[in-house]
Amino acid sequence: MAFNSNSTRGITCRSRQQMRSCVTESTSSPRLRARLLRSSSLVSASLGALIATAAAPALAAPSHCLTTGTTTLVTCDSNAAQVSITPGTGSLTVNGLTTNAIVYESPQTAGTYNQTVLITGNTVVNNPSYSGLIMQFGTDTSTPPQQIPVFVNADVTVGANVSITSHDGFGAVWVRNDNGGSIDIDNAGTLSSSWTSSTIDATLNGTSNLGPVHIINSGSVTSSNGRGIYADGNYRGATDGVREIVSIINTASGVVNAESAGIRVVNYYGLAELTNAGTVNSTLRQGLVAWSADGDTLITNSGTVTSGNDNAVYAMTEIGKASILNSGSVTAQGDPTLDLAHTALAPIQGMNGLRAGAYTSGDVVISNEESGVVTAIRDAGIRAETPEGTVTVINLGSVSGLYGIVVNSGFGTNQTAATVPTINGVALVGNAGTVNATDLAVDVDATGNFLVNIGTLATTGAVAVQLGNGDSIIANLGTISAGSAAGTAISMGSGNNRLMLFDTSTIIGKVVNASSNNTLELEGSASGTLDLASVSANGAFQGFSTLVKSGTGTWSLIGSGGSLTGTFTVNAGILQVGNGGTTGAIANDVAVAAGASLAFNRADDITYANVISGEGSLIKNGAGMLILTGANTYTGGTIINEGTLQIGNGGTTGSIIGDIVNNAALIFNRSGTYDFPGTISGSGSVTILGGTVNFTGANAFNGPIDVTGSDFILSPGAVSSSPFTIGQGGTIGGTGTIGGLIVQSGGTVSPGYSPGTLTVNGNVSFAAGSTYVVDVTSTAHDLIIATGTATLSGGAVQVVADGSYTAPLSTFVILSATGGVTGSFASVSANYAFLTPALSYDPNNVYLTLARNDVAFASTAVTPNQIATATALETLSYGDAVYDSVLQLTAGNAPIAFSQLSGEVHASAQSVFMEQSSLIRGALNDRLRAA
Known part of the structure; x- marks a missing residue:
């Protein structure tokens, strides 16, 4: 059928100006609103060769056009392949036709239409003044046009050898449902468009006011001065309560070149999804854009995206979740010489590589995978925004830009750092890749900021990482660098901030906090070192008051001083004071959790006067002496590996509770009366320097015990396998069994409780100047029984008898040695006026005899x-x-x-x-x- 003046199926506008007014595009919404007005005239300069004003054009071979079902072929020639449709199911196949346009007449009958379009073969469509494939449904022919209840489900396929070119209009392929219906477009061909009018659209264009839109491109799409691919769906979804999905997939073979947005997906009520595995290039605006008024947005890129003076990949929603997953190459070029304030691009907030925002409320997720490479010349490599919600940014790849990663609430235009409000939510930023920036590598501003760095965050500017006001947490397992120690590696705003340093952490530059009550946390499964002097008002770590040790590894504290004034907490692993040298000192209480340990490792002697609490343990390393004078309450036990642990310093303070594994030296230096810890084990030495010590037993301990300036009282039946050395001012008393006895000069042995027997499973020796006090009563006397030898190198025996003694002139055994007695005591004395003690010896015994002297x-x-x-x-x-x-x-x-x-x-x-x-x-x- 040819076009004529009586045709009711012609698609035209009355003039070029009317054609331009047929298409309006709101700057506040990407939705296109097209109106095609039926003209009373057949002549329209806007349609060019599509409209014939003279003789009817020659028809193409009928085999080029095939229709089925409710689709009726109107014409099929070099001017147009045109069809009309009625409700029901039908199809159009165009094969090998060269024509100006493929046109679906807009049906005027209400109903549901199912239409399948296949453009295949070597079909060439080239419209010099309008769209190539035109499918617009749901608008009647009245003036002004009204929508009629036409629902068209359109399925369009463009074959690989097909070429469609348009000039002006709505692009090479234009499918639109003004009322509703689904749209599916699959392009493998070559599509190109250009515009000379003020109305600029997309080369591949699918729009449905109510229904889903799905576009797949595996071919070539070129727009000289407009968009590449555009999908717009479900405008009335919220009104009708219908959520649908609008999506575009650009496959690995798909190539899109455009001046404006390369690919743009819009959904007013539902998910807007964009997937790119091919190549997308925009010389002026965005590369990939997904927007939803009320729904989630998701952009997945594994291909190559290049943008001009705008965001390269941009996912945005008003209410919902905005997500970007990138494993490809993304470049936001930006013209460094362009003054945006004096161009049409002035409202643009940035030229970011990956940008996602939920601008009323919602969560934002951006993930740059290991193979992802993001470059932004004039703005952030990654930018995430929401005023209220959770932001999650994960970088495993490479990000570079003026800024690296920026997270804030800002949506709008011309915002500065001072005017962008804080996110009312949590921002989670994780980096395991590399972020290089000429300004901030990471900039996050939320009420809760959490940054995990496993890779590298570096800047050549003043600050590498900046977290705004709020409770911020930074966990650093990698490198954060400001370029030099004088720069600022990390800046955290006011709030209760935490910096978690792992054993693999490297920080080049200072860490500063706006407040002073922040926590420094040491993490990791290996070893790390922290210089306490660097944690100070002018040091590398500023604004920290408390220290927390977590992780299974060992962190050593060297240096001293600093600003850490709060209680240290050891949740896991080992916190070690010192590292084998002469530095490392703390003046803080330490709470040690079950399974964790506080260790001291110094080569010199130090005193720790604070309190150790909790269910954890204490470890003594290093050759020096550690003196504990605090009232410690920790219950996890004590391990002495090296050097000396001293409890107390001559006063009444200093204590430990729980098991003690002594593999080196333990000293008790306290006044007053206290109990010897019966849970001690190991083979190290124990020295008692003061007070009175009650001993009930320590079966697992076999190391030597030295008693100097102290009374060591064995409880009845007490057993110790340790050898005892009694030094100057020391006394051992009570009954029980010990593993050996050496009494040095100034030392005293006084068995029993007046009297008693001391059993020695080993040797006994008395040095010159030692004292053996022998108590004698009417029924008993003191006795030392040794299973080994007794070596007497002098010493004195002092006899003390009470008033119940009724056997003068008797002889008693006061020392018996199975291994034999050698030597003798130097003297013997008694507290009697009329009896004189005398000692006698045989090979295994020492005897005491009290005889009447000559004192009247x-x-x-x-x-x-x-x-x-x-x-x-x-x-x-x-x-x-x-x-x-x-x-x-x-x-x-x-x-x-x-x-x-x-x-x-x-x-x-x-x-x-x-x-x-x-x-x-x-x-x-x-x-x-x-x-």
Whole structure:
């Protein structure tokens, strides 16, 4: 059928100006609103060769056009392949036709239409003044035009050898549903468009006011001064309550070259999805754009995208989630000489590589994979924005730009750092790749900022990483560099900030905080070192007050001082003070969690006066001495690997609780009375320097115990396999079993509890100047039993008997050695006035004998009555209870006893002696208690 003046199927505008007014594009929305007005005239300069004003054109071979079903062929020639449709299902196949346009007449009958279009073979469409493939449905022919309830589901396929070229109009391929219906377009051919009018559209264009739109391109799409591929769907979705998906896929073989947006996806109510595996180039605007008014946006790029003075990849939504996944190459070129303030691009906020935003509320996710390379010359490599929501940015690849990664709430135009508000949400930024920037490598501003760096964040500017006000966390496992130590590697705003340094962390430059109550956290599974002097107001780490150790590794603290004033917390691994040298000191309480440890590793002696608490343990490393004077409450045990651990410093403070594994040296230097830890084990030495120590047992410990200036009391039945050395001022007493005994000069052994037996499973030795105190009662006496040898190199035996002793002139074994006795004591003394002790020896024993000396009773008396009484008592003999009791008196107590016995009211001295024998014993007991 030819076009004529009576045709009701012609598509035209009354003039070129009317044609331009047929198409309007809102600057606030990418949705195109097209109106095609039926002309009463057949002549339109806008349509060019599409409209014939003279003789009818020659028809192409009918085999070039094939219709089925409810699709009716109107014409098929070099001017146009034109069809009309009625409700139902139909199709059009165009094969090998060369023509100006392929046109679907807009149906005027309400209903549902299912149309399939196949353009194949070597079909060539070249319209010099309008679109190539024209499918617009849902607008009637009235003036002004009205929408009618026409729903068309269009499925269009453009074959690989097909060429469609348009000039002006709505692009090479234009499919539009004004009322509704689905659109599917699959292009493998070559499409190109250009515009000379003010209305500029896309080369490949699919729009549905209610319904999904899906476009796949595996061919070539070129737009000399417009968009490349454009999909617009579901404008009435919110009104009708229908969510649909609008998507564009550019396959690996797809090539899109455009001046404006290369590929743009718009969905008003639902998911806008864009996938690119091919090549997209925009010389002036965005490369890939996805936008949704109420729904999620997702852009996935594994191809190559280049943009001009705009964002290369841009996912945006008003309400929803905006996401970008990049594993390809993205370049936002930007003209460094262009002054945007004096161009039509002035409203553009930036020329970012990857940009995603949820501009009313919603989450934002940007992921740059390992193979992803993002370059932005005039703005950020990655920019993420939302006023309220969670932002997640992950970089595993390479990012470079004026800025590296920027996260804030800013959507709008001409915003400066001072005017961009903080995100009311959490920003999560993870970098395992490389970010190089000439200004900020990372700039994040949210109420909760979390940055994880495993790769490299570097700048040649003043600051590498900047986190705004809010509670910020930075976990650094890689390198953050400001280029030099004088630069600022990390700047964190006010809030309770945390910097987590892993053992692989490298920071070149300073770390500064706007507040002073921040936490420095040491992490990782290997070893790391922190100089405490660098944590100060003017140091490398500024604004930190507390330290937390996490991770299974060991962090060593060297240096001293700094600004860390709060309690240190060790959650896992080992926090070590010092690293084997002479630096590393803390003045902080330390809370150690179960399974974690606080260690000290110094070559010199240091004192730690603060408190260690928690369920963790203490480890002593290094050759020096660690002196603990705090009231420690930690319960996880103590391990002494090297050097010396000293508890207390001569006063009443200093304590440890729990198991002790002693493989080096342990010293107790406290006053007062305290218990020896029965949970000690190992083979290291123990030294007791002060106070009175009660020992109930330490079965797992076999190391030597030195007692100096202290009383060491064995509880009844106590057992220790340790050898004991009793030094100057030291005393070992009580009963029990020990593993050896060396009594040095100034040391004392006083077995039992007046008296008792000390068993030594080993050797015994007494040095010159040592003392063996032997208690003697009426029923028992002190005794040392040794399974080994006894070596006597002098020393003194001091005999102390109480008033109950009734066996003078008896001989006792005070030391027995199965391995033999060698040497002798240098002296023996007693506290008696009238008995003299004597020692005797055989190969295995030392004996004590108390014999009557030549001191007369009266020689100790003072008054005449005392002398008379003492003289009378002297007439008694051994075996007499009163006489034997007098023998045990000291020179000081004897006169008192004689006075008590000298009363003249008694008729005979004998009866007085018998009656007052208890007084004599009492006098002796008084002496013993006073001794």
